[in-house]
Amino acid sequence: MKKALIIIGILLIAIISYLCWYYTSSADKEIHLLSKGFTGIVIIRFNAENGKEEKYENGSRVYEIPASGILNTKFKPNEGWSDSPQYFYIVGDKKEPLTKKVYSPDIGVATSDITNKNVTFVSYIVSDEQHVDSLYTVREKMNIADLK
Template identity: 30%
Template sequence: MRTTLIFLSLLFIMIGCSTGGEQEVLVVPKNFKGYVLVIFDQKNGQPIRYMGKKRVYEIPANGILKTQFKVNNGWRDLTEYYVNEISPENMLPSFVEAEKIPKGKTVGFMGETGTVKKNSKSTERVEFSEFYIGARSDIEKAKNLVEKLDIANL
């Protein structure tokens, strides 16, 4: 009994100390397929915008959004993906495992969040998140393209 109480107490402390991230909403242009890069903490980036308590990222046609938002650390629900505007009929299904994407279906897919140095002599870092829009084959092609990008200099 005592062990159970200690375990539950520790569990509640850990849950209380953990920070949750903010829910994200990603809006891509009509007919967009490929990678999306969200580059955080950019002074001249897209201004911060919320829909309720959810961050809204309006993605330009080139798929690269520079935003004034700070990086979104912490646990959160799956990103919501929309085409053209935020409405139920424009919502794409969200996936985090590529092998579970139904063949031929256009979806939103969460990639990675990372940090790169601005250059080899600097301590300044660029924080970013990757997302993908498309069918599984589109996502695989887009991942190969992202690997070749010099994110620090976008």
């Protein structure tokens, strides 16, 4: 009987520990909406004072990427584990699957040469295979914190 209580206690501690870890380290699901036919570099900058308001759809964060590819949002960085984001072209009020691939997702912090402030960002490339290398080279030369 004593062994059974010890085993039950250990199992309860393990289950509670797992649930605490899972719920504190899971991130929101994400939906990325791009202009129809968008090709290029996408940059999402977080905690932007004049950024787009937070928007959710069925519990998922919604990032409405403008035609420039640069989204400033009031969302905080989406830290933790989550499913891969869903990517769509937006046509009117309908979502269509991307016809191009998403390459080279990147998460980081860039420091502004102008204000010396750190900017947390996510970046990725939407392209066909033949143009991804040149877009990657362009992205690597950008100072993401200072882009307009």
